[in-house]
Amino acid sequence: MSHQTAALPIASVVLRILIVLNWVWGICIFAILCGTLFAHEWTLTALGVTTGHPIRGILPGLQAIAALGLVVIGFNYMVLKRLVAMVDTVREGDPFVAANAYRLHAIAWIMVGMQIISIIIGAIGKAISTPEQPIHLEAGFSVSSWVAILFAFILARVFAEGTVMRADLQGTV
Amino acid sequence: MAIGVRLDDLLHERRMTLTELAEKVDLTLANLSILKTGKARAIRFSTLDAICRALSCQPGDLLQFEEGGDSSD
Numbered sequence: 257m258s259h260q261t262a263a264l265p266i267a268s269v270v271l272r273i274l275i276v277l278n279w280v281w282g283i284c285i286f287a288i289l290c291g292t293l294f295a296h297e298w299t300l301t302a303l304g305v306t307t308g309h310p311i312r313g314i315l316p317g318l319q320a321i322a323a324l325g326l327v328v329i330g331f332n333y334m335v336l337k338r339l340v341a342m343v344d345t346v347r348e349g350d351p352f353v354a355a356n357a358y359r360l361h362a363i364a365w366i367m368v369g370m371q372i373i374s375i376i377i378g379a380i381g382k383a384i385s386t387p388e389q390p391i392h393l394e395a396g397f398s399v400s401s402w403v404a405i406l407f408a409f410i411l412a413r414v415f416a417e418g419t420v421m422r423a424d425l426q427g428t429v
Numbered sequence: 430m431a432i433g434v435r436l437d438d439l440l441h442e443r444r445m446t447l448t449e450l451a452e453k454v455d456l457t458l459a460n461l462s463i464l465k466t467g468k469a470r471a472i473r474f475s476t477l478d479a480i481c482r483a484l485s486c487q488p489g490d491l492l493q494f495e496e497g498g499d500s501s502d
Contacts, residue, residue, distance in 0.1 A: 428473060429460045429461070429464045429469045429472050429473065429476055
């Protein structure tokens with residue numbers, strides 16, 4: 257069972273590192289968004305976009321993608337914060353609590369929001385992409401992501417049922 | 430809970446302490462205290478069986494429905 261005892265502290269540390277990296281990534285996206293607002297030619301060149309006349313049309317699209325990216329950073333934080341709390345309850349030896357069922361349910365809904373944003377980003381990317389300046393984004397509809405969302409909703413329900421059963425068992429003599 | 434546990438009365442009638450009963454039925458004193466104070470949400474048949482054997486009583490002697498009791502947990 258030693259791998260289990262080691263896995264929890266590792267998961268806890270990794271999740272906390274991810275929270276920091278998420279904020280760093282958020283600062284980078286915010287810097288890019290500011291760059292497109294106040295020094296758009298320099299920022300577009302830095303991003304590898306040729307700053308010619310037809311290319312200027314992609315600027316609002318890139319700004320929208322950056323703004324949506326900031327929303328996703330917020331969503332990421334909400335998910336990671338809940339995962340840290342859940343791992344902490346496992347470490348304390350009491351994971352089957354109603355709070356964890358609520359957390360999983362919230363994570364599932366946040367994942368829905370993230371997927372919708374991903375689809376919007378993918379659509380914007382397609383709209384502003386041209387043969388001269390193709391834009392490839394790792395965004396859009398993803399079957400595996402929607403399966404993961406479904407899995408999260410089911411797991412939240414299983415957790416909720418498990419919590420009720422545990423409460424019953426606790427009062428059984 | 431509208432179901433009352435008469436463990437205290439039965440122990441008194443048999444001049445037995447909760448600790449002695451705990452030893453006889455192989456249950457922890459804490460669990461028996463939960464049962465005695467009416468804080469238990471459920472009782473296993475095996476527990477009921479052990480208590481009835483130890484106290485030489487019927488399940489009906491141990492449990493009683495209290496008219497007008499709180500129906501919630």
